[in-house]
Amino acid sequence: MGKVISLINLKGGVGKTTTTVALAEFLTFEKGKKVLVIDLDPQTNATVMLINQKVWKKANDNKRTIHQMFLDKLNNTDYFDIRKSIIKGVSSINGGIPNLDLLPSSIDLLDAQDRIPMINQMNSFAPSPITVLANCLTQELIDEYDYILIDCPPNLGVITLNGIYLSDYYLIPVVADILSTYGIPQIKDRINKVSDNIKLINRTYNIKPLGIVITKYRMQSRMHRETRDDLISRSKLPETDKSSVPKVFKDYIKETTRISESTDIDVKINTLKQKYGYSQQVYDAYESITNEFILRAK
Numbered sequence: 001m002g003k004v005i006s007l008i009n010l011k012g013g014v015g016k017t018t019t020t021v022a023l024a025e026f027l028t029f030e031k032g033k034k035v036l037v038i039d040l041d042p043q044t045n046a047t048v049m050l051i052n053q054k055v056w057k058k059a060n061d062n063k064r065t066i067h068q069m070f071l072d073k074l075n076n077t078d079y080f081d082i083r084k085s086i087i088k089g090v091s092s093i094n095g096g097i098p099n100l101d102l103l104p105s106s107i108d109l110l111d112a113q114d115r116i117p118m119i120n121q122m123n124s125f126a127p128s129p130i131t132v133l134a135n136c137l138t139q140e141l142i143d144e145y146d147y148i149l150i151d152c153p154p155n156l157g158v159i160t161l162n163g164i165y166l167s168d169y170y171l172i173p174v175v176a177d178i179l180s181t182y183g184i185p186q187i188k189d190r191i192n193k194v195s196d197n198i199k200l201i202n203r204t205y206n207i208k209p210l211g212i213v214i215t216k217y218r219m220q221s222r223m224h225r226e227t228r229d230d231l232i233s234r235s236k237l238p239e240t241d242k243s244s245v246p247k248v249f250k251d252y253i254k255e256t257t258r259i260s261e262s263t264d265i266d267v268k269i270n271t272l273k274q275k276y277g278y279s280q281q282v283y284d285a286y287e288s289i290t291n292e293f294i295l296r297a298k
């Protein structure tokens with residue numbers, strides 16, 4: 001059974017996309033797993049980290065991005081074909097990793113996103129606006145993968161809820177500061193509420209938190225150290241406690257300038273070591289987070 005995991009945070013720039021792509025690359029290249037990355041963010045950051053702009057342009061011109069998937073439901077058309085839209089063997093490593101596939105996003109989604117909540121008001125045959133992705137991504141397709149990682153935009157709007165609707169787990173990347181961690185209880189509450197509603201129509205639905213991954217960590221920063229300690233102690237509180245948070249992954253990703261460079265698809269590299277091994281700490285941390293991810297997403 002393929003496991004579906006959404007990476008979410010209400011705050012932007014906390015490493016959701018970087019973590020999605022790194023996890024996908026470590027799970028495939030290092031652990032031999034098969035992974036599909038779904039880019040649900042109109043900013044298309046995961047898309048441009050995994051395919052070059054020419055490949056994206058062709059997919060976009062051929063209506064093979066998640067933009068068309070939503071547009072079909074708004075316009076009552078039937079252009080989008082999920083199997084044809086999944087791009088196989090993506091990544092900047094080695095010209096592509098055979099077991100790493102991508103369902104790309106499109107910046108055109110920016111124009112359509114405000115209308116998505118109205119999907120079944122405009123077309124009574126259309127599904128609920130939060131089940132558009134689930135209508136395309138069949139269980140059969142999910143089971144062709146070990147993991148499906150969904151990179152979400154920095155909100156819990158209707159596009160993100162399409163990911164939540166399908167997910168077995170959600171993972172929260174955070175920067176260890178007050179603003180980035182403040183919203184964690186809100187995320188938990190909101191997902192619990194949405195989850196109760198989904199359970200009314202789908203009784204087997206049971207999304208669970210996979211944990212918190214700390215990114216862009218600065219050991220020298222007292223704020224970062226204190227926030228990390230605080231998160232770890234709050235993760236030990238009973239779940240019913242208002243200030244409890246999901247379990248924090250043991251390792252964290254430190255802030256480095258090279259991570260930003262390693263995201264460039266046009267920089268040719270052959271191995272994970274070349275892409276992430278500029279710092280042994282970063283490489284080891286991603287490896288440890290990947291191992292913990294596999295253990296938790298059972």
Ligand SMILES: Nc1ncnc2c1ncn2[C@@H]1O[C@H](COP(=O)(O)OP(=O)(O)OP(=O)(O)O)[C@@H](O)[C@H]1O
Pocket residue numbers: 011012013014015016017018019041043045152153154215216217253254255256257259260261263
């Ligand atoms: N460990 C790190 N050290 C330094 N820079 C990093 C690190 N991780 C991510 N970054 C950089 O921080 C920026 C934000 O990261 P990323 O795009 O992964 O965040 P995000 O949460 O997906 O943002 P958004 O909410 O806009 O989608 C990017 O420029 C990325 O290259």
Ligand SMILES: [Mg+2]
Pocket residue numbers: 016017018041045046151152
């Ligand atoms: Mg992002």
